[in-house]
Amino acid sequence: xxxxMIKTARSGVKTREEMTEQEREFQDKIDNDIKxxxxxxxxxxxxxxxxxxxxxxAHSEVVGQLPEGNWITRAPTLERKAILLAKxxxxxxxxxxxxxxxxxxxxxxxxxxxxxxxxxxxxxSIFNYPTLNWADIGAVxxxxxxxxxVNQVALQRTSYGPYSRAMIRxxxxxxxxxxxxxxxxxxxxxxxxxxKRQAQDAVNRLWFPAIMMFGPNDSxxxxxxxxxxxxxxxxxxxxxxxxxxxxxxxxIEYLGLDLPDPGIKWNEERGHYDFSDxxxxxxxxxxxxxxxxxxxxxxxxxxxxxxxxxxxxxxxEHARKKAARKVAAE
Amino acid sequence: xxxxxxxxxxxxRGQHGLSHRHVGSLHAPDAEMAIKNARDVYxxxxxxxxxxxxxxRHIAATAPGxxxxxxxxxxSKVYRHPTFFDIPEEVGHM
Numbered sequence: 176x177x178x179x180m181i182k183t184a185r186s187g188v189k190t191r192e193e194m195t196e197q198e199r200e201f202q203d204k205i206d207n208d209i210k211x212x213x214x215x216x217x218x219x220x221x222x223x224x225x226x227x228x229x230x231x232x233a234h235s236e237v238v239g240q241l242p243e244g245n246w247i248t249r250a251p252t253l254e255r256k257a258i259l260l261a262k263x264x265x266x267x268x269x270x271x272x273x274x275x276x277x278x279x280x281x282x283x284x285x286x287x288x289x290x291x292x293x294x295x296x297x298x299x300s301i302f303n304y305p306t307l308n309w310a311d312i313g314a315v316x317x318x319x320x321x322x323x324x325v326n327q328v329a330l331q332r333t334s335y336g337p338y339s340r341a342m343i344r345x346x347x348x349x350x351x352x353x354x355x356x357x358x359x360x361x362x363x364x365x366x367x368x369x370x371k372r373q374a375q376d377a378v379n380r381l382w383f384p385a386i387m388m389f390g391p392n393d394s395x396x397x398x399x400x401x402x403x404x405x406x407x408x409x410x411x412x413x414x415x416x417x418x419x420x421x422x423x424x425x426x427i428e429y430l431g432l433d434l435p436d437p438g439i440k441w442n443e444e445r446g447h448y449d450f451s452d453x454x455x456x457x458x459x460x461x462x463x464x465x466x467x468x469x470x471x472x473x474x475x476x477x478x479x480x481x482x483x484x485x486x487x488x489x490x491x492e493h494a495r496k497k498a499a500r501k502v503a504a505e
Numbered sequence: 506x507x508x509x510x511x512x513x514x515x516x517x518r519g520q521h522g523l524s525h526r527h528v529g530s531l532h533a534p535d536a537e538m539a540i541k542n543a544r545d546v547y548x549x550x551x552x553x554x555x556x557x558x559x560x561x562r563h564i565a566a567t568a569p570g571x572x573x574x575x576x577x578x579x580x581s582k583v584y585r586h587p588t589f590f591d592i593p594e595e596v597g598h599m
Contacts (some may be wrong), residue, residue, distance in 0.1 A: 215569045268546045276532045278512065284532065285509045491510060494535035
């Protein structure tokens with residue numbers, strides 16, 4: 176999940192009696208799975224919550240390029256390098272689709288980026304962990320993008336049209352990300368003992384951060400109720416997390432790796448895997464800015480933005496001059 | 506003057522002679538760059554053979570409030586659909 180802890184702009188869900196006529200009509204559309212489109216009337220809090228969620232999601236796609244971009248020049252083969260490059264390029268595209276969706280709500284991309292760079296908006300906690308070796312790149316594609324897919328498949332049914340359409344597009348491309356990651360880690364798990372050890376190490380380190388991506392337990396998730404009623408969120412954090420664990424455990428077993436959590440056990444009665452809770456204090460600490468790479472990530476982001484300023488300005492100035500010349504010639 | 510690049514809407518024609526279809530939007534300083542960016546963002550997997558871009562501010566659209574008067578009249582005109590007419594089986598495919 177690329178958006179975490181999105182604070183709904185309102186506390187408590189209004190009953191039908193408390194709603195205005197307009198709000199009732201709006202809620203009816205949502206209950207009947209009619210998509211809300213940019214120029215339709217919507218409650219201010221719906222708009223504000225969406226901007227926050229889509230914005231954070233977009234930031235995650237863009238910041239998510241950093242831990243992987245780190246390995247492009249050191250990929251083990253030319254083919255893996257081309258694949259990784261394509262994946263990282265996809266992430267930039269995903270960021271763009273999402274910023275575009277947020278822009279239909281009246282918030283400009285530059286403004287969202289400014290809020291991120293000022294530390295007033297967040298991105299997913301997962302990207303504050305380092306990628307220490309090549310196996311981590313495989314594990315990121317497989318586990319992190321795998322977790323994102325679980326969330327994003329659900330979000331294809333989200334109530335806001337442009338967000339839903341962005342999710343549909345992203346899901347199509349994301350499946351390549353997960354598969355290339357699993358393929359890369361398969362090579363290592365079935366490789367030399369040293370490669371296998373690295374694969375195991377990557378899974379051990381990234382497992383808990385990956386399941387933290389879905390956000391806090393439902394019992395501790397205070398912002399969900401209104402977002403669920405508005406179908407900004409479609410499934411609960413715990414539902415999505417369980418789905419991810421259920422699909423991923425057999426994949427770990429296939430690799431012949433040890434499970435990264437001794438608490439993982441098939442529960443016949445529930446028909447699901449049991450698993451241990453991650454250390455939530457670590458999660459909240461990372462969200463607060465104290466993860467291993469928070470400072471690095473934001474420094475890299477700001478530098479990229481500042482270093483690109485002259486290019487953006489130059490191209491715009493050139494376009495303006497050209498347009499002026501064209502007018503003069505006519 | 507704002508230094509944000511203007512917003513462009515992107516339309517792509519797929520492989521099989523279908524019309525251009527709206528696929529998304531992007532920011533670019535001018536049309537030439539918009540096409541280059543559209544190519545990079547929206548045709549990475551053989552999605553198209555032709556790109557149109559138009560600056561978003563040039564698109565005129567119907568207002569959501571007009572939906573009823575504009576689109577409801579066609580709902581009652583079921584005879585505009587071929588399936589409205591029962592043709593006896595003996596006549597064969599029509």
